[in-house]
Amino acid sequence: xxxxxxxxxxxxxxxxxxxxxxxxxxxxxxxxxxxxxxxxxxxxxxxxxxxxxxxxxxxxxxxxxxxxxxxxxxxxxxxxxxxxxxxxxxxxxxxxxxxxxxxxxxxxxxxxxxxxxxxxxxxxx
Numbered sequence: 001x002x003x004x005x006x007x008x009x010x011x012x013x014x015x016x017x018x019x020x021x022x023x024x025x026x027x028x029x030x031x032x033x034x035x036x037x038x039x040x041x042x043x044x045x046x047x048x049x050x051x052x053x054x055x056x057x058x059x060x061x062x063x064x065x066x067x068x069x070x071x072x073x074x075x076x077x078x079x080x081x082x083x084x085x086x087x088x089x090x091x092x093x094x095x096x097x098x099x100x101x102x103x104x105x106x107x108x109x110x111x112x113x114x115x116x117x118x119x120x121x122x123x124x125x
Contacts, residue, residue, distance in 0.1 A: 001113070001114055002024050002025050002026045002098065002114075003024070003025035003116070004022055004023070004024055004025075004095075004096055004097060004098070004114075004115070004116040005022070005023050005025075005116055005117075006020060006021070006022050006094060006095060006096055006116050006117070006118050006119040007020070007021050007022075007023075007119055008020040008021045008119055009094060009118075009119030009120045009121045009122075010120075010121075010122075011122050011124065012086055012121070012122070012123055012124070013123070013124050013125075014086065014087055014088060014123060014124065014125050015085055015086065015087075016086050016123070017082070017083060017084045017085070017086065018083050018086065018121060019080055019081070019082050019083070020035065020080065020081040020083065020094055020096075020119060020121070021078055021079075021080055022035070022078065022079040022080070022081075022096030022116075023076070023077055023078050024077040024078075024079075024098065025077075026077065027074070027077060028052075028072065028074055028077045028078075028079065028098060029052065029053060029074045030052055030053070030100065031052050031098040031099060031100060032049060032050065032051050032052045032098065032099055032100070032101060032102040032104070032105050033049065033050050033052075033070075033072060033079040033096060033097070033098045033105070034046065034047070034048060034049035034050070034070075034096065034097055034098070034099075034105035034106070034109060035047040035048045035049075035068075035070060035079070035081045035094060035095070035096050036094070036095045036096070036097065036109060037090075037092035037093065037094045037095070037121075038092055038093045038095070038118070039091070039092045040091075040092075043110075044095065044109070044110065045061070046061055046105070046106055046109060047060070047061050047064055047068065047081070047094070048060045048061065048064065048068055048070040048081060049070065049102060049105035049106055050070045050071070050072055050079065051102045052100070052102070055070075055071065055072045057102065058070050059102075059105075059106060064083075064090075067083065067084050067085050067086075068081060068082065068083050068084070069081070069082040069084075070082075079096055079098075081094070081096075083121070086121075086123045087123060088123050088124065088125050089123075090121065090123050091121060091122050091123045092121055093118040093119070093120055093121075094118055094119050094120075094121050095115055095116060095118040096116065097109060097112050097115060097116075099112060
């Protein structure tokens with residue numbers, strides 16, 4: 001089973017930026033990928049997804065459109081999430097995951113079998 005390791009989180013002030021990285025233990029070329037977040041006391045929710053192969057299709061949650069950008073580098077098995085203009089309500093534990101189907105990143109991610117440890121993104125005012 002693939003291992004996913006998220007990194008790049010850390011304290012940031014309102015208006016600041018962070019780039020999260022997700023490195024997979026196996027090739028990601030054939031997989032769609034996505035980022036998700038879990039706010040304190042809340043269920044995990046969808047943030048963004050990118051289609052497999054060249055990543056020509058991306059989807060964003062309404063709350064992050066225009067602020068976040070997802071990308072992928074298949075040669076290093078890495079998926080990124082560039083986050084700009086962060087606000088305190090963006091404070092969350094962020095996770096990545098992958099699946100053969102882009103649809104599952106958006107609608108079925110709660111059923112994905114395994115998750116990494118995530119990376120914390122605390123945004124202070």
